[in-house]
Amino acid sequence: MTGVWIAVAALALGTAALKLAGPLLLGGRLLPFRVMSVVGLLASSLLAALVIVETFGQGRSLTLDARAFGAVFAVVALARKAPLTVVVLGAAAVAALAHAIS
Amino acid sequence: MPFGIAVFAIAISFGVLARPVMGLVAPIVMSVVVFSGAAQFGALAVLSAGGSTAAAIAAGLLLNARYLAMGLALAPSLRGRTLSRAAFAMTTVDASWAAASTGDGTFDPWFMVGASIPQYVGWIFGTVIGVFIGGSLGNPDAYGLEALFPAFFISLLFEEVHDRRRAAAALGGAAIALVLTPLVPAGLPILAAVAAAIVVARVRP
Numbered sequence: 001m002t003g004v005w006i007a008v009a010a011l012a013l014g015t016a017a018l019k020l021a022g023p024l025l026l027g028g029r030l031l032p033f034r035v036m037s038v039v040g041l042l043a044s045s046l047l048a049a050l051v052i053v054e055t056f057g058q059g060r061s062l063t064l065d066a067r068a069f070g071a072v073f074a075v076v077a078l079a080r081k082a083p084l085t086v087v088v089l090g091a092a093a094v095a096a097l098a099h100a101i102s
Numbered sequence: 103m104p105f106g107i108a109v110f111a112i113a114i115s116f117g118v119l120a121r122p123v124m125g126l127v128a129p130i131v132m133s134v135v136v137f138s139g140a141a142q143f144g145a146l147a148v149l150s151a152g153g154s155t156a157a158a159i160a161a162g163l164l165l166n167a168r169y170l171a172m173g174l175a176l177a178p179s180l181r182g183r184t185l186s187r188a189a190f191a192m193t194t195v196d197a198s199w200a201a202a203s204t205g206d207g208t209f210d211p212w213f214m215v216g217a218s219i220p221q222y223v224g225w226i227f228g229t230v231i232g233v234f235i236g237g238s239l240g241n242p243d244a245y246g247l248e249a250l251f252p253a254f255f256i257s258l259l260f261e262e263v264h265d266r267r268r269a270a271a272a273l274g275g276a277a278i279a280l281v282l283t284p285l286v287p288a289g290l291p292i293l294a295a296v297a298a299a300i301v302v303a304r305v306r307p
Binding site: 001003004005006007008009010011012014015016018019020021022023024033034036037038039040041042043044045046047048049050051052053054055056057059060061062066067069070071073074075078083084085087088089090091092093094095096097098099100 | 107108111112115123124125128131132135136137138140141142143144145147149151152154155158159161162163164165166167168169170171172173174175176177180184187188190191192194243244245246247248249250251252253254255256257258259260262263267268269271272273274275276278279280283284285286287288291292294295296297298299300302303307
């Protein structure tokens with residue numbers, strides 16, 4: 001449990017530091033272009049990796065289960081510009097259905 | 103306001119999923135002091151999979167590294183004393199930051215604050231409700247809750263990927279996670295995805 005609290009504290013401080021760094025420390029100056037170029041792409045890479053791990057990961061193996069049906073629904077709903085609530089709750093409903101049938 | 107309602111629903115799922123891993127109080131405190139869906143779900147995903155505390159922190163902070171870029175873009179639009187600039191900067195969250203952009207490179211700080219407050223309230227109340235109903239639900243898989251993580255991250259990914267470089271970084275990150283998941287401990291495949299961002303930035307700066 002100590003680990004959980006360390007994670008909470010570190011994420012609170014780290015997130016605040018990331019939000020404040022630009023407006024407070026750097027003022028109008030910019031980070032080196034090469035650094036900013038990577039920073040701008042980090043969220044895309046990490047989110048895609050999270051999607052894979054959370055959809056297909058089962059400990060240290062890959063599986064195909066109800067989560068994949070929910071993920072497919074989410075992609076289709078987002079492509080059709082559905083609101084976030086519909087995407088997330090709809091994905092859960094589809095996965096619950098897949099879970100009940102299988 | 104629509105953001106506030108969506109955030110409320112997502113926070114409930116965070117509370118439900120966090121309770122078995124983090125207990126009753128820590129998820130609520132986390133929502134109050136961190137207030138970041140990506141970092142909280144990212145860290146929780148690592149912890150749920152049995153990853154280490156360090157891996158969970160690293161995953162959460164790397165997911166929030168975008169705030170550095172968002173803060174740099176916001177900086178010229180914030181005026182006044184250090185404390186007031188800091189207060190405005192702390193209200194930065196994805197949807198509000200995007201909504202506060204005026205389209206000519208500047209931001210409306212008060213608009214951002216106005217958009218963030220309902221989200222903050224919704225985030226905390228949702229988490230509280232989630233942790234308390236979480237224990238009485240039984241098997242969360244029966245409600246499809248296991249699909250909430252992927253759906254939430256897919257939603258963020260759709261928001262984020264709006265050009266070819268980001269699409270390439272996302273594809274690279276996904277490929278790294280697919281290859282590494284069976285090979286290395288939980289949490290590491292997500293961190294290793296940073297390599298995709300570095301490679302894309304090098305090839306197409």
